[in-house]
Amino acid sequence: MKDLGSAVAPLDPAALAAHLPETVKAAVSLPEATTTVQLIDPRLATTAAGWLKVESSALCGTDLDLYQKGLSHPTVMGHHVIGKVVSLSPVMQWSWDVEIGDRVALEEYLPCGLPTCEACSKPDIYRFCPEADLWKGQRRVGMLGLHEGSGLHGGNAEYMELSTRTVLHKLPKDLDSNLAAWTQPFANAVDWVVNIGGATSGSRVAIIGPGYHGVAAVAAAKAVGAGEIVVLGRNSRTSRERLEIVESMGASILTNDDAATTSAVLGQHGDRSGFDVIVDTVGLGGPAIDTTEHLRKLGRLVLAGLGDTPVAEVNLKNLVRGASGIVGVRGRSPQSVTRSIELLAAGGTGLELVPSIDVGLDGVDELFRTLLDRSGPSSPHVVIRPSL
Ligand SMILES: [Zn+2]
Ligand SMILES: [Zn+2]
Structure with a gap:
């Protein structure tokens, strides 16, 4: 304005x-x-x-x-x-x-x-x-x-x-x-995954939660050419059907109902080489913090969900050794709305596959x-x- x-x-x-x-x-x-x-x-x-x-x-x-x-x-x-x-x-x-x-x-x-x-x-x-x-x-x-x-x-x-x-x-x-x-939630996801998370071409991206913003986060990672996108969801009817949607968009999917084992489940996926960006869209709190052990060097854990987040202990050695970080996000920058509109107009986000x-x-x-x-x-x- x-x-x-x-x-x-x-x-x-x-x-x-x-x-x-x-x-x-x-x-x-x-x-x-x-x-x-x-x-x-x-x-x-x-x-x-x-x-x-x-x-x-x-x-x-x-x-x-x-x-x-x-x-x-x-x-x-x-x-x-x-x-x-x-x-x-x-x-x-x-x-x-x-x-x-x-x-x-x-x-x-x-x-x-x-x-x-x-x-x-x-x-x-x-x-x-x-x-x-x-x-x-x-x-x-x-x-x-x-x-x-x-x-x-x-x-x-x-x-x-x-x-x-x-x-x-x-x-x-x-x-x-x-x-x-999708303009506004996709703008959020572009801010969280790309601008703040740092995802770029070839990145490995993990997204916790296949909900509204989880799906948008898959699209944001896809739009910048992420090498692999993994989405973790629960075993409920709604979650399983949403996981099918992100799978159709090109993401790999994992299911897990025990928040405490989130990090272990993510760590066992694929070639176990870690992730450049992990985005928690649901607000897991401590179990999300545990996933920092799977961050690659310069990786980012992005906390986009608040939930009933308790105070959790953070392994600072992991962060310093990996030059990695944990960052909270709220809403999005105006520039990410502009970018969202450009990417939606360019096509290929996969969001057209979401019913x-x-x-x-x-x-x-x-x-x-x-x-x-x-x-x-x-x-x-x-x-x-x-x-x-
Ligand atoms: Zn004001
Ligand atoms: Zn909203």
């Missing part, structure tokens, strides 16, 4: 909503973990800087966690949003460098942008803005309540408000819709319910499409 400087003009939310339908259909998720479909007047918006016609809103584990733990207010959820800009204030047109009709991917962060904010005043680390923090301010797409303006602040609706804090990225108009829906579970707004309640009781779809690529 460009610096607004002194160019800020007053917004006119009523004018921006003038061409929208009188009511917008939205899936409103309630604190007691149910979802109802409501028709909402977009003219209730008070701070909109533009509007997006939602193409897709992909579901991720954070949605399920928030839903299960109890939202603090009725909310239009959905934070991995793709859509078309249908109205735009002139100042945001300049700031975002987009036109009406452009197809964009939103980031979930709504950072404050103030020069006094440490995260927002440095280049490209706005995801650490306390206001946009998942555990603090919660100013995020898909987390703002129905009581704020129109309430249309998430992707699980036909249209959603854009605010002056919105961070967006232009998408190629002809990028396949299923692939476009897409497409659900309309009327199906959101059942979708959440069946995912939480584990009777739902096993593919991790679940996409809410308001047009269905």
